[in-house]
Amino acid sequence: MDEEVHVAAPVKRSLGGWLLIAMPYLWLLIFFLAPFLIVFKISLSEVAIAIPPYLPTFDFSEGWETFRENLSSFSLENYIWLTEDALYWKSYLSSVIIAATSTVLTLLIGYPIAYGMARSPQSWRPTLLMLVILPFWTSFLIRVYAWIGILKNEGLLNQLLLSLGLIDEPLVILNTNIAVYIGIVYSYLPFLVLPLYASLEKLDGSLLEAAEDLGCPPWKAFWKVTLPLSIPGMIAGCFLVFIPAVGEFVIPDLLGGSDTLMIGKTLWVEFFNNRDWPVSSAVAVILLMILVIPIVLFQNQQQKMAEKNG
Amino acid sequence: MAKKSVGPVRREFTPWENPDHPPFIEFRNVSKKFGDFTAVRNLSLKIYEREFFALLGGSGCGKTTLMRMLAGFETPTSGQIFLDGQDLAGIPPYRRPSNMMFQSYALFPHMSVEKNIAFGLKQDKLPQAEIDDRVAEMLRLTKLEQFAKRKPHQLSGGQRQRVALARSLAKRPKVLLLDEPLGALDRKLREETQFELMNLQEELKMTFLIVTHDQEEAMTVADRIAVMDKGELIQVATPSEIYEAPNSIYVADFIGDVNLIEATVSEVSEDGTKLHSTGEGFLIESSQTTEAAPGDKVWYAIRPEKVRIAKGQGDAGAFNQVTGIVWDIGYLGDVSIIHAKVGADNRDILRATFANVSRMVEDPITWDEDVVLSFDRDAGVILTR
Numbered sequence: 001m002d003e004e005v006h007v008a009a010p011v012k013r014s015l016g017g018w019l020l021i022a023m024p025y026l027w028l029l030i031f032f033l034a035p036f037l038i039v040f041k042i043s044l045s046e047v048a049i050a051i052p053p054y055l056p057t058f059d060f061s062e063g064w065e066t067f068r069e070n071l072s073s074f075s076l077e078n079y080i081w082l083t084e085d086a087l088y089w090k091s092y093l094s095s096v097i098i099a100a101t102s103t104v105l106t107l108l109i110g111y112p113i114a115y116g117m118a119r120s121p122q123s124w125r126p127t128l129l130m131l132v133i134l135p136f137w138t139s140f141l142i143r144v145y146a147w148i149g150i151l152k153n154e155g156l157l158n159q160l161l162l163s164l165g166l167i168d169e170p171l172v173i174l175n176t177n178i179a180v181y182i183g184i185v186y187s188y189l190p191f192l193v194l195p196l197y198a199s200l201e202k203l204d205g206s207l208l209e210a211a212e213d214l215g216c217p218p219w220k221a222f223w224k225v226t227l228p229l230s231i232p233g234m235i236a237g238c239f240l241v242f243i244p245a246v247g248e249f250v251i252p253d254l255l256g257g258s259d260t261l262m263i264g265k266t267l268w269v270e271f272f273n274n275r276d277w278p279v280s281s282a283v284a285v286i287l288l289m290i291l292v293i294p295i296v297l298f299q300n301q302q303q304k305m306a307e308k309n310g
Numbered sequence: 311m312a313k314k315s316v317g318p319v320r321r322e323f324t325p326w327e328n329p330d331h332p333p334f335i336e337f338r339n340v341s342k343k344f345g346d347f348t349a350v351r352n353l354s355l356k357i358y359e360r361e362f363f364a365l366l367g368g369s370g371c372g373k374t375t376l377m378r379m380l381a382g383f384e385t386p387t388s389g390q391i392f393l394d395g396q397d398l399a400g401i402p403p404y405r406r407p408s409n410m411m412f413q414s415y416a417l418f419p420h421m422s423v424e425k426n427i428a429f430g431l432k433q434d435k436l437p438q439a440e441i442d443d444r445v446a447e448m449l450r451l452t453k454l455e456q457f458a459k460r461k462p463h464q465l466s467g468g469q470r471q472r473v474a475l476a477r478s479l480a481k482r483p484k485v486l487l488l489d490e491p492l493g494a495l496d497r498k499l500r501e502e503t504q505f506e507l508m509n510l511q512e513e514l515k516m517t518f519l520i521v522t523h524d525q526e527e528a529m530t531v532a533d534r535i536a537v538m539d540k541g542e543l544i545q546v547a548t549p550s551e552i553y554e555a556p557n558s559i560y561v562a563d564f565i566g567d568v569n570l571i572e573a574t575v576s577e578v579s580e581d582g583t584k585l586h587s588t589g590e591g592f593l594i595e596s597s598q599t600t601e602a603a604p605g606d607k608v609w610y611a612i613r614p615e616k617v618r619i620a621k622g623q624g625d626a627g628a629f630n631q632v633t634g635i636v637w638d639i640g641y642l643g644d645v646s647i648i649h650a651k652v653g654a655d656n657r658d659i660l661r662a663t664f665a666n667v668s669r670m671v672e673d674p675i676t677w678d679e680d681v682v683l684s685f686d687r688d689a690g691v692i693l694t695r
Contacts, residue, residue, distance in 0.1 A: 209383055210416035212403045214430030214481065224429075228420045 036288070043281035044074040054277050078282040087266065088283065092290060094261040098177065098252075099245035102184035106241050107234065109185060110192040114233075115226075117193070118200035129197070132190050144183055144254050151179050151255070175257035183251035188244065192237035199233025200226070232305045239298040243291055263287055314688075317550025323533055325358040333392075334359040334517055335380065335485060340389030342375050342541075349375040351541040352389070362511050362518045364532035366525060368564075372541040373521045377487050380519070381410045394484055404433070409483035413490040415474035417462040423473050424449065424458040430481040448476040451510070468499050475507075479514065488520040492527060504530045525565050529553065537561050553613075558695050562611040569617070569660050571610040571690075575602045583692060584629075585610055589658045595629040597687040602694055612690035617662035617683050619648055621675060624682035631684035634660060636677055641666075650681055 013021070045054040056070035082088045117128045135143060150156045151174040158170040173179050203226060211221035249264030256262070263283065270280035325331040333356035342350040350372040357363045365373040378384045380391060382403035391398045398406060409430065417426050427448050431441045449455045452472040462470055471491065478486055491507070492500045508531050511518045522528050528535045529549040536546045537560075545557045556562035559570060573585035573594060585594040585608065594610055602608050624631040634650035637659060647663045660683055675681060 204414065204416065206412050206414050206416040207418060209403070210410070210412055210418075210477075211429070213381060213383075213406075213408075213410045214477070215404050215433035216429075217402070217404050220433075225418060 039281045039284055041074075042277050043078055043279075043285050044076070045278045046073070046075075046077070047276050047278050052277065053275050078278045079286070081279060082282055082286060087261075088263075088286075091261050091263045091266040092286070095246050095248075095263040096290070098180060098260075098262060099184070099242050099248070102181050102188070102245050103238050103242045105181060106185045106189055106192050107238060110189055110196060110237065111234070113189075114193045114196035114200055117197050118203070125201075132193050132197075135190065140187065141250060144187065144250055147179070147183055147186065147255060148174060151182065174255060175260075177256065177260055179255035179257075180252050180260055180262075183255045184241075184245050184248060187251065188241040191240040191244075195236040195240065196230060196233040199230050199236075203229055232301070235298070235301055239294060243294060246291060247287055316548075316554045320533070323360070325361070326356070326534065331358060332395075333357060334361070334394060335519070336390075336392040337376070337380075338390045338392070340376070340379065340386045340391060342372070342379060342384060343387045348541050350379070350386075353541070353543055355536060355543060355546065357517065357519065359517055360511075360515055362508065362531055362533045363520070364528035364535045365519070365521045365538060366523070366528040366535050366564075367538035368523060371538040373523075373538050374489060375541075376538075377410075377489060377519060377521045380485075381408055381487055382406050407484040408487055409478040409481055410487040410489060411474050411478040411491050413493060415462075415470050415494075417470060417473055417477070419462055422459050422461055423454060423465070426462070426473055427477050427480050429477065434481065444480055448480050451479070452476040467494055468503075471495060471503065475510075479510075479516075482514075483516070485517040485519055488518060490522055491520065493522075493524075500527070501530075507531055529565075537564060539564075555691060556611065556693070559609055559611070559693050562691065562693060567614050567661065567663075569612050569614060571612065571660075573608055573610045573692075575600070575604050575606045575608055578602070578604060582687065585692070589653055591653060592632040593627070593629045594690070595687055596690060596692055598692050600692045600694065602692070606694075609693040610690050611693050612685060614647065614661040614663040615645070615665075616689040617660065617685050619650070619662040619664065619675065619681050619683055621673075621679060622682050623680055624684070630687065630689075631682055632660070633680065633682055636675060636679045636681055639675070639677065648675065648681075650683055652683065 042054055045056060047053060048055040050057075056073055058067065058070060113132075117125060117132075120128060148155070152158075153170040153172065153174070155174070157173070158167075161167045162170065173182070207225050207229075208218070208221050211225050212218060216224060247264050248262060249268055252260045252262040252265050253268070256265075267280050267283050267287070270276050270283060274280075335355075335357040337353055337355040340350055340353050341348065353372075353376065365376060367373045375384055379386050380393070380398070382398065382401060386399075393407065418429065421429065424445050427445045428441050431444055436444075445458075449458055452475055454469065454472055454476060457465060457469060457473075462473065465473065471494070475491070488507075492503050495503060504527055507518070507520075511531075518531075520528070520531060529552070532549060534546060534548055535552050537544045537552065539560055545552060545561045547555070547557075552561060553565055556565065562568045563570065571594070572588040574588060575583060576586045577584040578600065580599065582595060582597045583600050583602075585596065586592075587594060587610070588607075596610070600608065624633040632652045634652035636648055637651045638649040640647040640649075643666070645663045645665050647661060649659050649661055652658055652660050662683055
């Protein structure tokens with residue numbers, strides 16, 4: 001580890017070197033920070049019947065004085081509004097719960113898949129990997145739509161179960177939270193399987209042999225060696241599922257019922273149905289804040305891992 | 311005349327010379343096939359309690375497969391393996407009384423040094439106090455006390471090697487299996503560790519089985535060496551016998567440096583054998599008796615350090631000497647090696663080495679000089695295969 005410290009000694013960079021480093025920052029500035037600041041600014045504004053539907057708008061032709069006036073009209077009113085109406089915090093809470101539950105379900109299903117892939121003969125692995133990635137070749141929206149055909153009362157699943165005689169009347173799955181779980185688990189499974197597979201695949205097989213040699217039966221060696229060593233992959237995969245699932249809109253909208261409360265849907269209604277840009281912007285800013293916490297945790301963990309492996 | 315022995319004697323430990331001595335580990339007609347490939351071919355071998363035994367051979371000779379079958383990671387295609395009288399067939403690795411030190415060390419990266427060492431003891435559900443004692447003992451034995459809390463990635467290669475050794479010794483296995491244990495160490499550390507291993511084995515009174523491709527390592531540590539090739543045992547003997555009395559060209563050539571001289575047997579008697587070298591045309595008289603008959607083609611193997619070299623011309627027709635011209639000189643510090651061209655048309659090269667016993671040399675041998683190469687009756691070995 002000491003050697004790394006020496007490598008990190010100050011390096012003289014050329015102009016090209018600086019440009020290369022500036023690229024990702026520039027990217028973040030243009031495509032993340034700037035839009036965020038615009039959204040944040042709107043969230044501090046007031047709703048109005050105008051185009052765009054909020055006040056104040058900045059028009060720099062009107063001079064410095066007007067600009068300062070506009071600035072002073074900013075208020076946190078929309079954020080206060082979010083705390084007053086139970087709908088919002090219930091949406092946030094419900095989103096986090098649904099995302100967390102789906103993440104756990106995805107992990108339970110994804111772990112055996114990743115483990116099976118990592119333990120399969122070397123020659124099969126590229127094919128299996130391809131199969132995991134294959135669904136991405138079809139539009140996400142179409143794949144979620146396809147689930148309606150499977151889950152609806154007279155859908156494929158119910159027809160199959162009825163014909164097998166397992167049930168007497170169709171199961172009501174579509175337009176319930178169960179359908180949302182199915183949709184999220186299905187859609188985000190590859191995001192969990194891929195990092196998990198990567199960490200399981202590089203696991204040194206001789207570690208398991210060593211465990212066995214020291215008196216540990218194979219099933220116990222899994223708990224003592226494989227599982228702890230795949231934690232980084234599990235964490236990475238879970239974050240990749242949890243973070244987008246919290247803000248998910250398409251799946252709860254298409255598969256969920258009227259009582260499925262998710263912040264993505266609330267945001268949509270606020271924005272398109274109520275045309276209240278400032279409040280929906282505030283909803284988005286709060287959502288980002290909620291997500292920043294796990295993202296920072298995730299980053300920290302990744303860094304720790306990188307240092308450890310270095 | 312004092313009794314002659316092959317090489318130096320390390321310790322009085324020769325159970326293999328007594329046919330009634332029960333073996334501790336026995337391979338009985340063991341074969342192992344991987345598809346079409348035969349890794350081990352109908353091999354039988356006895357290893358004795360408290361022996362330090364080495365399996366030596368090039369890559370793919372089957373030595374590692376043989377060890378893995380003993381550890382239980384491979385199942386023999388046919389044949390039986392016994393350990394301390396017990397047939398190991400059907401016993402999974404986690405119930406075998408052997409422990410292995412892996413070539414890659416296979417240390418658990420998520421556990422500290424002491425947790426690694428305690429791992430096997432915990433599987434045996436020993437009381438915690440005993441585990442702690444045993445771990446402390448192993449840490450002391452391998453001089454790792456101050457690294458107990460560290461994780462494997464915070465250790466140097468040599469320290470990791472010692473952790474792996476401590477972990478495999480902690481359960482006090484009936485036999486310790488060492489799979490190329492020193493392969494990843496640099497030369498100096500490797501030599502030190504070889505002697506440490508020997509002392510450890512002596513101190514713990516355990517049976518060690520080492521797999522290595524490094525002949526020096528095998529010769530240093532082992533009581534006996536099995537030289538393997540293509541899944542078969544070529545020779546099983548003490549290091550000095552392997553070196554001084556190889557049973558075949560393969561062994562003579564594999565271990566150390568050797569001059570192989572093609573020769574024809576001219577006279578066989580109880581007193582020894584007389585040969586006539588085919589290429590170089592000189593006469594050899596050996597104290598060795600051989601089964602070969604006059605007229606048979608044999609090989610005379612002689613180690614370079616057993617060839618004396620001096621300036622001048624030899625007597626034509628004398629035994630065990632030949633005249634040559636110095637072709638190449640290699641100075642290695644401790645020894646020098648001379649390649650001399652010998653024979654009628656100076657085609658063949660004979661190698662001789664000598665120790666550089668003094669810093670100053672008067673009138674040194676140099677290139678293109680006439681030299682006479684000579685050797686004793688006991689110096690070389692007649693090989694028929």
